[in-house]
Amino acid sequence: MMAAAQQHRKKRSLAIRKTDAMNHAERQNGTVLDQIWMQGDPSSFLNLSPSENQTKSENHQNLAVIEEDENLNYLEKDTLIEKNDGNKTLNIKLKQKPEEEKENERISKQTCEFREEENSVVLRLNIGGVPFFVLVEALLHADPSTFLTKFVQLSHRAKLKVADAFLLPERAYYFQRSPLAFEAVFQYYANGVVHKPPELCPSAFSAELEFWRVPTSYIGACCSDSVSPLERLLESSKEDKVDDTSFEKLRFGQFRRRMWTFLERPGSSMQAKVFELSSTMFVMISVLGLSFGTIPDFQVIEYVSSGNQTIMLPNGTEIIQEDIEPIRIEHPIFVFTERVCIAFFTIEYLLRLFAAPRKLRFVLKPLNLVDLLAIMPFYLELMLTLMGVDDKKLRDLRWAFLVVRILRVLRVIRIIKLGRFSSGLQTFGMTLQRSQKQLQMMTIVLLTGVVFFSTMIYFLEKDEKGSPFTSIPAAYWWCIVTMTTVGYGDVVPATTMGKIIASAAIMSGVLVLGQ
16 A cells, blocks of 8 residues: 555656657647547547536536545555545545556556546646636637637547646646747637737747637737738638538538548649649640630631622512621630530539538639639520520620620630639739728729819810810820820820820829829
């Protein structure tokens, strides 16, 4: 009995327990966390929910917390003892551990028999030597993709695999990260907003947010400059990426998850990279085919009927002559190439739509709208053909001719599909999106100048012989070309006052657009 007590005290003297994550040279805590969530072992999770945590304080009052005693040891057989704890007498039954749980016993001894209850109020953390206590309910109400929101739902044994170490005296999970940066993470769970500490450089701050998986969209407006547009783009793409747990309750969930990973994450495998390369190649072939198909040397001549003409001969005989008009159309090779590319784009879009766990969110994403608009003109034009509206009838049906021309123009939108494979283009688009207020202000100022100078030039030039300024809207073109300092020279003022107004418009354009 005394030997067992001495052995137990010896194990209690250990101040820290290294965990599985500490063995990783790169400290891939997030990777270990994802592996546990993907395995989905029920024994690795606690039964936590925000509704249950609302009554934690009440439940906590009824808990009989048994602190370890220096004189309380493991017994060789089942024993029932009594321990006086103030006004209560606690009955504690100590049982001998079975042989198959030796590993559990070893871990339990090293962690001072620490057992995290499902109704714990706070999560105890130690970040770089600084203790932090975060409310469990705050974690459960936060973004479900964040590191700590997933971490708090794990069992104690699973937490030991993710954390860098476990501090026995504090009973806290240790992470070897910057405590200064974690202050911002702590504030996020407290009030939902992230503020960058002034002592941290933006690069280090972004790295910490990436480790704790806090989206940069929660950064306050006052600290938005601390994250570069490219990092925001990468973060937004991470937010768009669906978490693996989103497929758990879906039909064919595992199959759709693998398909989604293959289609949306090119870096996941060599096959995914090859597919991305193939998609890029089809986009390039489609755009080049659309462009080269308009070159007259690559077109073929087709003779179509433009109508019938009745000719009266001198002997009174009427002859109906069909007028044949030659037109140039795309070469059949380009038509075939277009159909192959459209078939590939259609299959790709349908597969991505099938694999997406949230259909509406998938359809409304800008890049997916571009994919849809890239294939829609082909099928709408095909629908007109099935309705009997071919090229011969287009000239008689002005509305159909106009619709087909618009659809053919929309085919060029597929060039935007290249933005899916270029982080530079996506960064440029994000920059424009984040500069909406500045662009709106510049546009309003420019339009104000256009209306003002167009009105002035109209009233000064309208009475001149052969004046091109026949109306104020007709002067808009001249004013836009002048204020943007393009100066085509097709429309110029003739009077002295008109030239003065033109000079003022040029200087105003330089001031507005040159900033």
